[in-house]
Amino acid sequence: MSDNHLHEKNSVTDLEKDSASRDDLSVVIPGDKHGWLSHPLAKSLLSWGVEERGIIPVPEEERVDTQYYKIFFVWFSMNFNILSFSSGTLGPIVFGLGLRDSCLVILFFNLLACALPAYLNTWGPRTGMRQMIQSRYSFGYFGIIIPAILNLIGLCGFNILNGILGGQALASVSSNMSWDVGIVIIFVIALLISFMGYRVLNWYERVSWFPVLIAFLVALGVGGKNLFNAQPAEPASAAAILSFASVIAGFVITYSAMASDFTMYYSPTVSRSKIFWYAYLGYIVPIALLQCLGAAAVLAAPTVPSWTEGYGLEGNVGGLLEAMLSPVGNFGKFLTVLLSLSVTGNIACTLYSICFNFQVMIPAMTKVPRYVFSIVGTVIALPLSIVGAHKFYAALTNFLSLIGYWASAYGAVLLVEHHYFRKGDFSTYDHSIWNVPGRLPWGAAAIAACILSFALIIPCMDQVWYQGPIGITSGDVGFEVAFPLAALLYIPFRKLELRYQNTQY
Secondary structure, three states: OOHHHOOOOOOOOHHHHHHHHHHHOOOOOOOOOOOHHHOHHHHHHHHOOOOOOOOOOOOHHHOOEOOOOHHHHHHHHHHOOHHHHHHHOHHHHOOOOOHHHHHHHHHHHHHHHOHHHHHHHOHHHHHOOOHHHHHHHHHOOOOOHHHHHHHHHHHHHHHHHHHHHHHHHHHHOOOOOOHHHHHHHHHHHHHHHHHHOHHHHHHHHHHHHHHHHHHHHHHHHHHHHHHHOOOOOOOOOHHHHHHHHHHHHHHHHHHHHHHHHHOOOEOOOOOHHHHHHHHHHHHHHHHHHHHHHHHHHHHHHHHOHHHHHHHOOOOOHHHHHHHHHHHHOHHHHHHHHHHHHOHHHHHHHHHHHHHHHHHHHOHHHHHOOHHHHHHHHHHHHHHHHHHHHHHHHHHHHHHHHHHHHHHHHHHHHHHHHHHHHOOOOHHHOOHHHOOOHHHOOOOHHHHHHHHHHHHHHHHHOEOOOOEOOOHHHHOOOHHHHHHHHHHHHHHHHHHHHHHHHOOOO
């Protein structure tokens, strides 16, 4: 629905709207008179406040949540954790950058990359759709299955990385606990939070960041003096800077594929700039600060014996943080436990979005309650976290670099479709056709634009497992190339598709 056609709603208090929103979160799945919903357990879960709605769009009259600040805390808490800290260490460890160069890359590329997912957050209140369902209006009913698979891989990858870090940190405070046990504990806690859905997730993200802030402040207080002991690095090369930049971009730009999953219940009358800035700050503040802190800490580690021992030969980030907090004794161990739990907010929200990707991949699964897929996502990521725990840095570098390519092309297609072909008019996202293959775009144009853009992306790669002829000289510029190239390719392909599909907006 366009801004010009939004009608004013009756004024009620935030408390009343939040209460109404909670009542509407358990909207049932149509056409399931004798299935999941009729089961006594399913009815009990609904009575306990578990959100059941999956990918079914939220009608305008049910979009009544006006506590817009919650989206800031969702993204802030998701990123205010030790994964952000550890991704910052890649600048010095993998790419040989000094502290100044690492921090400059972190700052400027995050300023750029955070804009895309923050902007897509603003679509949720206008359409009432999950991000992957919005994407059907570009990629089509069947075409969106490919981005959904890629997004599912990315979300599971983030959960694996978070599980490894949380397990390492939890195990570092006890000589009797293995990394495997720590990983299991982290996933069980995150699953319980995700299982409940939107209301509990928002509550948890509003409070979970504060203990983490205390822990990082104490770590700075007792170990900050050592951060100035880092030895100067060799002059940075353009290739190293751009390759590290691709990792930084891959960390945040992939949030684009889950952006509106957390804003679809907001009132459609909300200012888009308000949602944008809440989301943008929720991304950039924790990510930039903790990535810079991670770069500083890992550079200083060789000069502090206890930090070197905690970090170890395998790159134990949890052990490094525990060593930074060790001067305050048992209180430091307690804070390390809090830092290990910081990843649960990210895993829980990711498990929440994983549910919708399963339902988009297999449309018949729309009738299965959302929370079932939280369990499936945990079953997939938990054993892989245990297996990959001792190869963390290789997994983190390769994973973050790779996922940025497809996410950049995906975002470009959505923006061109919305602003060029739909003229920015949200009323063209007709709720009545969200699940009707014949009335949605074919998706051939979107898929072709993304696939063909890799003809130039691949030569621009600079990965451990592959170096393209351009990337080996310039550094990895794959994600920078992906966005404009996919956008340019999509325009003629989409015009051709519209001509033969004979669709009008």
